[in-house]
Amino acid sequence: MRRESLIIAIDGPAASGKGTLARRLAARYGLNHLDTGLTYRAVARALLDAGLPLDNAQEAEAAARAVDLGALDRQALAAHAVGEAASKIAVMPEVRRALVEKQRAFAASPPGAVLDGRDIGTVVCPNADVKLYVTASPQVRAERRWKEILSGGGEVDYAAVLADVERRDVRDMSRADSPLRPADDAHLLDTSEMDIETAFQAAVALIDAALAGRNADGRR
Numbered sequence: 229m230r231r232e233s234l235i236i237a238i239d240g241p242a243a244s245g246k247g248t249l250a251r252r253l254a255a256r257y258g259l260n261h262l263d264t265g266l267t268y269r270a271v272a273r274a275l276l277d278a279g280l281p282l283d284n285a286q287e288a289e290a291a292a293r294a295v296d297l298g299a300l301d302r303q304a305l306a307a308h309a310v311g312e313a314a315s316k317i318a319v320m321p322e323v324r325r326a327l328v329e330k331q332r333a334f335a336a337s338p339p340g341a342v343l344d345g346r347d348i349g350t351v352v353c354p355n356a357d358v359k360l361y362v363t364a365s366p367q368v369r370a371e372r373r374w375k376e377i378l379s380g381g382g383e384v385d386y387a388a389v390l391a392d393v394e395r396r397d398v399r400d401m402s403r404a405d406s407p408l409r410p411a412d413d414a415h416l417l418d419t420s421e422m423d424i425e426t427a428f429q430a431a432v433a434l435i436d437a438a439l440a441g442r443n444a445d446g447r448r
């Protein structure tokens with residue numbers, strides 16, 4: 229059966245591996261990919277570069293409206309300070325509304341997309357064909373992030389990375405607008421005990437089973 233368009237929503241906390249999975253899944257299913265965290269990072273970066281405060285909703289909304297999804301530069305937005313700032317500006321409903329509009333337009337473009345973030349299954353694409361909530365223990369996520377930083381030549385204590393991960397979890401899960409949580413119909417994937425390949429194969433099995441179930445139902 230030929231599918232018109234397919235949307236896969238992937239949410240989860242920091243360093244759970246959702247971006248790694250999303251990139252591989254997009255290649256596997258021939259879909260576009262959007263790391264929505266980069267859109268929040270781009271807003272934060274614009275404010276930091278302009279020397280503006282991170283709590284001015286009007287300036288932040290203007291920066292969000294100016295984000296060009298085609299010009300998101302992962303490397304330029306990778307800095308730890310930018311991620312921290314992103315989680316602060318992400319609490320503002322004005323910023324979220326502007327970015328969600330762009331994210332939805334991206335998802336609607338053929339042939340469909342894999343989007344990863346914190347609110348994809350709950351807010352951005354509540355009608356996604358398949359939703360995954362990817363997680364791992366804070367200790368495992370901190371270790372992954374710590375190794376990533378070391379392999380990039382950075383120097384940081386594991387304890388400091390763990391504290392960052394835990395602080396980010398609290399901020400993302402407790403904000404009033406679009407808090408991080410699994411959608412009611414999301415498939416949970418705990419990768420604490422899985423390497424990248426095992427997690428990818430588990431995600432493919434969940435997605436294929438979900439799509440087969442939908443086809444059998446005659447829903448698509």
Ligand SMILES: Nc1ncnc2c1ncn2[C@@H]1O[C@H](COP(=O)(O)OP(=O)(O)OP(=O)(O)O)[C@@H](O)[C@H]1O
Pocket residue numbers: 240241242243244245246247248249265372373376419422423424425427
């Ligand atoms: N299952 C896994 N086993 C071991 N390492 C992993 C696994 N999945 C991802 N990683 C590694 O963990 C780090 C974080 O992964 P990734 O960037 O995909 O997480 P993320 O959830 O997208 O994080 P963020 O939201 O903070 O951007 C990367 O270095 C990645 O290679």
Ligand SMILES: Nc1ccn([C@@H]2O[C@H](COP(=O)(O)O)[C@@H](O)[C@H]2O)c(=O)n1
Pocket residue numbers: 242264265266268269311314315316318344345346347348396400
């Ligand atoms: N859909 C999303 C994606 C991200 N955020 C916020 O941005 C911060 C940075 O995201 P990374 O995935 O690049 O680490 C993140 O901590 C969230 O606060 C969001 O709110 N919604």
